[in-house]
Amino acid sequence: MLRVENFFAGYKELRILFDINALVEEGKITTIAGPNGSGKSTFLKSVFGLVTIQSGRVLYKSKDITIIPPHKKTMIGIAYLPQVENIFTNLTVEENLRIAGYTLKNEEYKERLNLVKEIFPELKMRLKQNGGALSGGERQFLAIASALIKKAELLMLDEPTAMLSPRLASDTFNKILEIKKHN
Ligand SMILES: Nc1ncnc2c1ncn2[C@@H]1O[C@H](COP(=O)(O)OP(=O)(O)OP(=O)(O)O)[C@@H](O)[C@H]1O
Numbered sequence: 388m389l390r391v392e393n394f395f396a397g398y399k400e401l402r403i404l405f406d407i408n409a410l411v412e413e414g415k416i417t418t419i420a421g422p423n424g425s426g427k428s429t430f431l432k433s434v435f436g437l438v439t440i441q442s443g444r445v446l447y448k449s450k451d452i453t454i455i456p457p458h459k460k461t462m463i464g465i466a467y468l469p470q471v472e473n474i475f476t477n478l479t480v481e482e483n484l485r486i487a488g489y490t491l492k493n494e495e496y497k498e499r500l501n502l503v504k505e506i507f508p509e510l511k512m513r514l515k516q517n518g519g520a521l522s523g524g525e526r527q528f529l530a531i532a533s534a535l536i537k538k539a540e541l542l543m544l545d546e547p548t549a550m551l552s553p554r555l556a557s558d559t560f561n562k563i564l565e566i567k568k569h570n
């Protein structure tokens with residue numbers, strides 16, 4: 388699904404990632420583990436096109452997507468959930484989801500919205516509330532739901548359970564598995 392080869396990336400001249408090689412197989416959940424500051428978020432950001440790739444390449448379904456900008460990656464089925472600032476706090480839950488699903492046709496969007504309501508009953512009750520009025524856990528659900536609604540084939544989730552209680556973290560992993568079944 389995704390192959391990263393001899394990948395060097397960082398922030399302008401500052402190099403953070405050195406010669407990374409990685410393989411993500413279709414139908415599987417792949418995790419990246421490492422200490423704080425080791426470059427996990429930088430890796431996801433650079434694969435999505437938000438951080439300068441200094442050399443190496445990224446292949447998605449065998450196609451070279453190294454220099455494709457983020458909005459085009461969204462169009463070809465890649466969704467990225469940032470670790471922080473991953474919802475619009477001044478928009479309602481419904482507006483957040485509508486923006487996240489902007490690439491879908493109306494009918495498709497409605498279908499996906501129903502799926503989101505099914506998997507995230509917590510959000511269904513709060514569609515008209517501002518994102519900023521949600522709890523930390525509910526915000527995280529909205530962020531994950533925003534990735535799910537896109538009908539992406541490759542979901543790149545950065546710390547989807549950060550700051551959640553063990554119970555909510557476990558719920559979140561179950562929701563991710565649920566998402567996987569529908570994609
Ligand atoms: N916008 C930025 N500009 C410059 N350096 C940055 C920027 N963002 C991150 N870094 C640096 O890149 C390095 C890797 O950070 P990154 O956020 O990728 O780590 P991480 O593995 O995701 O950490 P955490 O587990 O804390 O989320 C750190 O040294 C950090 O200071």
Ligand SMILES: [Mg+2]
Nearest residue numbers: 427428429470
């Ligand atoms: Mg991180």
